[in-house]
Amino acid sequence: xxxxxxxxxxxxxxxxxxxxxxxxxAKTPHLGSSLSCMDLLVALYWDFLRIDPENAGDSxxxxxxxxxxxxxxxxxxxxxxxxxxxxxxLDEYGQDGAALxxxxxxxxxxxxxxxxxxxxxxxxxxxxxxxxxRIKQRDYRTVVLLSDGECNEGSVWEAxxxxxxxxxxxxxxxxxxxxxxxxGRSEQVMALAPLRDKWEAFGWENYEVDGHDFAEIRAxxxxxxxxxxxxxxxxxxxxxxxxxxxxxxxxxxxxxRIPNAEELAAARKELGCP
Amino acid sequence: MRNAFAxxxxxxxxxxxxIVLLSGDIxxxxxxxxxxxxxxxxxxxxxxxxxMIGVAAGMAASGLRxxxxxxxxxxxxRVIEQIRLDLGYHHQRVILVGTGxxxxxxxxxxxxxxxxxxxxxxxxPGLAVLAPGDEKELRPxxxxxxxxxxxVYIRIGKKGEPVVHETEPKFAxxxxxxxxxxxxxxxxxxxxxxPLAMEAAGQLDNEGISCGVASMGSLKPLxxxxxxxVFTSAKVVxxxxxxxxxxxxGTAVAEWLAANVTAAKAELVSFGTPDEFLxxxxxxxxxxxxxxxxxxxxxxxxxxxx
Numbered sequence: 001x002x003x004x005x006x007x008x009x010x011x012x013x014x015x016x017x018x019x020x021x022x023x024x025x026a027k028t029p030h031l032g033s034s035l036s037c038m039d040l041l042v043a044l045y046w047d048f049l050r051i052d053p054e055n056a057g058d059s060x061x062x063x064x065x066x067x068x069x070x071x072x073x074x075x076x077x078x079x080x081x082x083x084x085x086x087x088x089x090l091d092e093y094g095q096d097g098a099a100l101x102x103x104x105x106x107x108x109x110x111x112x113x114x115x116x117x118x119x120x121x122x123x124x125x126x127x128x129x130x131x132x133x134r135i136k137q138r139d140y141r142t143v144v145l146l147s148d149g150e151c152n153e154g155s156v157w158e159a160x161x162x163x164x165x166x167x168x169x170x171x172x173x174x175x176x177x178x179x180x181x182x183x184g185r186s187e188q189v190m191a192l193a194p195l196r197d198k199w200e201a202f203g204w205e206n207y208e209v210d211g212h213d214f215a216e217i218r219a220x221x222x223x224x225x226x227x228x229x230x231x232x233x234x235x236x237x238x239x240x241x242x243x244x245x246x247x248x249x250x251x252x253x254x255x256x257r258i259p260n261a262e263e264l265a266a267a268r269k270e271l272g273c274p
Numbered sequence: 275m276r277n278a279f280a281x282x283x284x285x286x287x288x289x290x291x292x293i294v295l296l297s298g299d300i301x302x303x304x305x306x307x308x309x310x311x312x313x314x315x316x317x318x319x320x321x322x323x324x325x326m327i328g329v330a331a332g333m334a335a336s337g338l339r340x341x342x343x344x345x346x347x348x349x350x351x352r353v354i355e356q357i358r359l360d361l362g363y364h365h366q367r368v369i370l371v372g373t374g375x376x377x378x379x380x381x382x383x384x385x386x387x388x389x390x391x392x393x394x395x396x397x398x399p400g401l402a403v404l405a406p407g408d409e410k411e412l413r414p415x416x417x418x419x420x421x422x423x424x425x426v427y428i429r430i431g432k433k434g435e436p437v438v439h440e441t442e443p444k445f446a447x448x449x450x451x452x453x454x455x456x457x458x459x460x461x462x463x464x465x466x467x468x469p470l471a472m473e474a475a476g477q478l479d480n481e482g483i484s485c486g487v488a489s490m491g492s493l494k495p496l497x498x499x500x501x502x503x504v505f506t507s508a509k510v511v512x513x514x515x516x517x518x519x520x521x522x523x524g525t526a527v528a529e530w531l532a533a534n535v536t537a538a539k540a541e542l543v544s545f546g547t548p549d550e551f552l553x554x555x556x557x558x559x560x561x562x563x564x565x566x567x568x569x570x571x572x573x574x575x576x577x578x579x580x
Binding site: 059106114115118120121123124125126127128129130131132133134135136154155158159161162165166 | 294314315317319320322324325326327328329330331332333334335336337338340355356359360363364365
């Protein structure tokens with residue numbers, strides 16, 4: 001349970017326990033992917049995005065797209081904790097007829113900006129939202145969270161080149177660089193490294209951070225707040241798949257595996273959520 | 275037809291600040307006037323069609339009305355998943371204008387033919403598929419697309435097609451346009467085959483066979499009322515399209531006929547491209563001849579059925 005005054009580390013630990021519980025109860029996979037980006041979501045939703053849970057559709061809101069839709073439970077837990085929707089929606093996650101599915105449907109719940117799940121769509125959509133902000137002279141910012149495996153998709157790089165050509169300073173990409181994709185090391189499947197250099201070559205301002213260090217994430221995001229930016233910003237966040245639970249960390253079996261009751265209890269204990 | 279499109283969208287963009295035009299690096303100089311009247315609302319998205327569709331979806335979700343324009347084959351085949359998910363699943367009001375559709379770019383080879391596009395897009399729930407018969411039909415069709423509460427694909431030819439409509443018709447999505455009435459035969463023409471349908475109908479009339487013609491500018495939704503009328507009144511109903519006999523107008527009408535076969539009395543004859551790639555070097559007229567899309571072949575086959 002999150003209490004007011006909890007620091008970001010504590011909030012992230014609570015949300016990690018939450019998504020492990022969701023996976024256990026709904027018997028849904030992709031737990032490792034949710035845990036790797038949890039700190040990035042907490043940094044965005046508690047310390048960066050200008051959003052109002054009471055007025056989720058406000059036209060001036062900052063936009064956030066979770067392009068790696070398979071980490072949806074992490075987003076759902078985040079949005080629920082930030083007050084976008086009531087607890088019962090989260091409790092029904094993954095059940096027949098529930099609003100929240102394994103990967104989000106359009107308009108499934110307040111705060112879910114886009115239905116993702118097929119990789120390589122979110123960045124283009126985010127570019128469109130950012131350009132619309134420019135055309136309509138709104139000052140909102142657009143943030144898109146990609147997975148490293150997702151960077152296999154050519155459409156990601158189409159969008160990257162186009163955003164740079166458009167000098168889209170209101171657009172920020174976070175890459176959850178956990179070094180794994182579904183069935184292998186991301187370095188071995190595609191020549192992803194040097195990933196930061198790729199974004200540099202594509203014309204993006206870029207930073208490399210420890211994706212589990214809130215001070216480093218915050219420092220990179222500060223750059224996105226500078227006015228009159230004329231380059232989109234890429235933050236390459238080095239993360240650990242399954243982060244926060246010793247027996248899940250960097251073990252790609254947790255891309256698909258579902259925790260049993262003992263594993264759930266052990267994970268909650270490690271996270272300080274008995 | 276493409277010049278009429280450029281002219282129409284330029285006019286509308288002067289009145290509506292939400293109109294945005296995205297091009298896949300084609301239409302050199304075609305949109306100079308648009309860029310002048312709507313600065314900041316023209317985007318050359320480069321040779322990157324998947325991104326163009328996603329960008330348009332994001333714009334539509336933010337209150338703009340984007341129109342994507344490029345060669346029909348690149349606008350559809352390459353990016354079918356972006357169309358299905360970002361436009362269809364999200365029900366975003368984006369208009370896709372595919373130019374040089376069908377066999378318009380026959381001489382450029384099968385890479386540039388789009389004779390399976392409608393078959394693919396017709397399967398996407400909530401997406402309207404339009405194919406106006408000439409430039410006079412295109413203009414009101416574009417307005418109807420702007421009013422449609424979902425994504426729309428408009429399939430147009432290139433330039434210099436014959437104009438059939440004498441005046442601008444009253445176009446409505448889901449309604450065919452009757453150009454001439456007939457008793458024994460009805461030819462249902464899709465898109466740029468409308469002039470061919472009119473020619474064939476004239477020849478049949480000369481042979482004493484009364485032939486009506488309708489422009490099926492709205493393939494989806496289909497004008498089922500018209501189908502009900504012509505299949506219960508005529509002996510032969512023919513469909514003509516620069517599209518495969520699989521998946522397009524002929525198939526859509528056959529699907530309707532299968533469900534309404536007891537009431538129908540007319541025979542269905544479909545004209546379109548065969549289920550094979552065209553490998554030969556051709557121009558549009560010779561490609562049409564290869565597919566049997568000539569007035570002579572159409573009238574012969576219809577006359578035999580009557």
